[in-house]
Amino acid sequence: MTELFGVPAPALFGQLLLGLINGAFYAILSLGLAVIFGLLNIINFTHGAQYMMGAFTAWMLLNWAGLGYWWALLLAPLLVGITGILIERLLLARLAGLDHLYGLLLTFGLALVIQGIFRNEFGSTGLPYAIPPELRGGQNLGFMFLPNYRAWVVVVSLAVCLATWLVIEKTRLGSYLRAATENPTLVQAMGIDVPKMVTLTYGFGVALAAFAGVLAAPIYQVSPLMGADLIIVVFAVVVIGGMGSILGSIVTGFGLGVIEGLTKVFWPQASSTVIFVIMAIVLLLRPAGLFGRAS
Amino acid sequence: MSAPLLEVEDLHAWYGEAHVLHGMRFAVREGEVVTLLGRNGAGKTTTLKAILGIVPRRTGSIRFRGRELVGLPPHRIARLGIAWCPEERGILASLTVLENLLLPPVVADGGLSLEAIFELFPNLRERLSSQGTKLSGGEQQMLAIARILRTGARLLLLDEPTEGLAPVIVQQIGRTIRRLKEAGFTILLVEQNFRFAARIADRHYIVEHGRVVDEIAAAEIGPGQERLVAYLAV
Numbered sequence: 001m002t003e004l005f006g007v008p009a010p011a012l013f014g015q016l017l018l019g020l021i022n023g024a025f026y027a028i029l030s031l032g033l034a035v036i037f038g039l040l041n042i043i044n045f046t047h048g049a050q051y052m053m054g055a056f057t058a059w060m061l062l063n064w065a066g067l068g069y070w071w072a073l074l075l076a077p078l079l080v081g082i083t084g085i086l087i088e089r090l091l092l093a094r095l096a097g098l099d100h101l102y103g104l105l106l107t108f109g110l111a112l113v114i115q116g117i118f119r120n121e122f123g124s125t126g127l128p129y130a131i132p133p134e135l136r137g138g139q140n141l142g143f144m145f146l147p148n149y150r151a152w153v154v155v156v157s158l159a160v161c162l163a164t165w166l167v168i169e170k171t172r173l174g175s176y177l178r179a180a181t182e183n184p185t186l187v188q189a190m191g192i193d194v195p196k197m198v199t200l201t202y203g204f205g206v207a208l209a210a211f212a213g214v215l216a217a218p219i220y221q222v223s224p225l226m227g228a229d230l231i232i233v234v235f236a237v238v239v240i241g242g243m244g245s246i247l248g249s250i251v252t253g254f255g256l257g258v259i260e261g262l263t264k265v266f267w268p269q270a271s272s273t274v275i276f277v278i279m280a281i282v283l284l285l286r287p288a289g290l291f292g293r294a295s
Numbered sequence: 296m297s298a299p300l301l302e303v304e305d306l307h308a309w310y311g312e313a314h315v316l317h318g319m320r321f322a323v324r325e326g327e328v329v330t331l332l333g334r335n336g337a338g339k340t341t342t343l344k345a346i347l348g349i350v351p352r353r354t355g356s357i358r359f360r361g362r363e364l365v366g367l368p369p370h371r372i373a374r375l376g377i378a379w380c381p382e383e384r385g386i387l388a389s390l391t392v393l394e395n396l397l398l399p400p401v402v403a404d405g406g407l408s409l410e411a412i413f414e415l416f417p418n419l420r421e422r423l424s425s426q427g428t429k430l431s432g433g434e435q436q437m438l439a440i441a442r443i444l445r446t447g448a449r450l451l452l453l454d455e456p457t458e459g460l461a462p463v464i465v466q467q468i469g470r471t472i473r474r475l476k477e478a479g480f481t482i483l484l485v486e487q488n489f490r491f492a493a494r495i496a497d498r499h500y501i502v503e504h505g506r507v508v509d510e511i512a513a514a515e516i517g518p519g520q521e522r523l524v525a526y527l528a529v
Contacts, residue, residue: 172397178389179398186385189347190399191373191446 002143007265013144015261021150021219023257024157025212029234030241030249031161032208035168038181038244039201042092042103047234048227049114050206053080054213055222056118059129069132069218076214077207084206088199111228118224126221153215160211161250168246177201181244236279242292252290298361300325300481301346301450306355308338308345308505315341317505318355323450323483328476330484330492333502334527339485340382342502343452346483347379348372359450374402378448382455382485384439386427393423396442403447412441415471433464440471451475454485469495489523501526 002009029047036044057079058072067075087110095102131149138147168174180187180194188194213227220226237256241248256275264271282290299322308316316338323329331339345353348369357364364372373379378399387395396412396419413420416437422430430438436456443451453472457465465488472482472495486492492499493513501509503526511523 175390175394175398179387182387182389183385185349185369186379186381186387187398188369189349189373189379191370191402192400193368193370195368 005266010144012262012265015265016258017144017146017150017154017261018264019258019261020154020254021257022260023254024154025216025230025253026234026237026257027161027250027253028157028208028212028215029230030237030253031164031246032205033234033238034241034244034246034249035164035208036202036205037238038246039177039184039198040088040092040103041100042095042107043100044202044205045104045108045231046087046110046114047107047205047209048229048231049111050080050084050209050227051213051216051230052118052222052224052227053083053114054210055129055217055220055226056122056213057210058214058217059127059222062129069214072214072217073211077211080210080213081203081207085199085203087206088202092202093195093199115224115228122224124224126223126226129217129222131218149218153219157212157215158254160208161253164208165246165250233275236275240275240279240282240289242289245289245291245293248289248291299323300360301483302356302358303342303346304356304358306342306345306353306357308341308350308353310341310351315350315505316345316353319345319502319506321500321507321510323481325449325481326476326479327498328472328482328484328496330486330496330499331502332486332489332492332499332523332527335487337502338505339502340454341505343379343454343483343485346372346452347377373399373448376403376448377450377452378443378446379452380439380443380454380456382458384435386430386435386438388426388428390427391423392419392425392427392430392438395427395438396423396445399442399446401446403449405449406447407444409445412444415444415474416441433460433467436460436464436468437471440468444475449479450481450483452483452485455487456484457486457488457491465491487527489527493520493523499523
């Protein structure tokens with residue numbers, strides 16, 4: 001069997017792929033957090049619960065309405081995004097101008113409430129969600145076996161992240177968003193409806209989380225606490241990338257997933273802490289994060 | 296004489312507990328250049344912000360083309376054709392010069408084309424892909440004025456456009472404001488530099504402690520000058 005750095009190649013590439021998959025979820029989730037933090041100045045602790053709601057919406061669409069994976073990929077972000085819009089209009093909008101702490105408490109409390117409701121309805125054990133027939137099976141690449149669904153997750157996540165980045169950095173709508181992030185009063189005085197933009201941005205960030213949840217459903221099963229476990233790591237990713245940095249959250253998300261995967265190969269005991277060690281080092285050397293602008 | 300384009304009556308404004316405007320009253324007719332002169336903290340900038348609807352609380356009446364602005368949200372006010380060039384210029388660091396220039400939405404027909412803007416401010420053409428805040432102070436001021444000329448807004452609120460700039464740039468801005476007046480723009484100018492204001496404005500309102508205390512027409516600027524100096528002397 002071929003070896004690389006003293007490790008069997010299939011094991012190395014297997015962990016690398018797992019790292020990329022985790023990285024894909026880190027990237028989409030931290031991207032949503034970054035977009036929301038940039039414009040709303042709110043650290044959205046409900047994000048993990050909204051990711052879970054995406055997965056559950058996919059499960060409910062399938063089991064209650066007979067709508068499969070592809071419909072779920074379209075409808076779940078839309079439906080969960082609408083709940084996000086309601087949360088912003090009814091609750092978050094009232095916190096504008098107050099200390100960060102209020103937004104943190106509200107969104108953290110909401111996460112607990114939402115997770116509690118789902119646990120009460122569905123129990124704590126995971127519900128199965130099948131891989132769609134079109135994406136079953138895999139490819140033998142010679143040095144490793146690549147399951148089709150996992151390849152799909154990496155590719156579609158990358159595409160969604162790049163599309164979001166392009167819209168924000170290269171379009172007129174994106175320039176409104178960047179400008180309003182920097183100086184909302186000025187942008188509103190130019191005739192742009194900033195409060196509406198804030199609402200839609202929160203809805204979009206939440207929809208991204210739900211999209212990640214649908215992607216995750218066939219891999220991790222669907223369970224009420226699936227987001228709570230993941231979101232802690234995602235917050236570390238956001239801190240490392242730099243609060244509010246779009247490109248930072250994408251690059252750091254994928255990068256840290258891969259680093260985590262490789263750590264599993266070379267020093268398995270450290271794999272669950274490596275991201276937090278990196279976070280500590282980055283905070284010491286560059287408190288604004290790798291891609292953050294010092295304010 | 297035609298009805299005023301902008302008519303401010305008994306305007307009060309607050310920042311939290313601080314009562315900043317105490318019954319401002321003035322009017323600007325179409326095509327005029329009018330200044331609000333006064334010392335630091337007199338309430339000139341707050342008056343502009345109150346017109347735009349971006350102070351926390353305001354009462355009284357602000358009519359633009361007969362339409363009441365008090366009670367309207369800021370983005371609706373801007374859409375009526377009022378544009379603002381803030382004191383700190385408001386050039387955005389996360390946008391390029393071109394993006395800064397194209398940022399304010401067009402609110403009416405009759406705005407300047409990009410070509411016409413580059414004719415007024417030739418420096419900007421060379422720097423379109425630079426980051427907005429990489430420009431010099433003078434260029435940033437020109438960009439801040441340039442971007443509101445594109446929108447078709449006919450009432451321009453300019454807040455201390457000459458502050459901190461070299462004399463040659465101040466002259467260029469003075470020439471620009473005169474050309475804008477010739478082109479039919481109505482301009483409400485906040486200034487502390489009354490020598491600059493005296494050369495370009497039709498009328499001056501003196502602002503003290505959040506209210507208008509005197510009005511001096513350009514024609515009386517000779518005899519009125521002593522009054523002006525008395526008001527502005529520290």
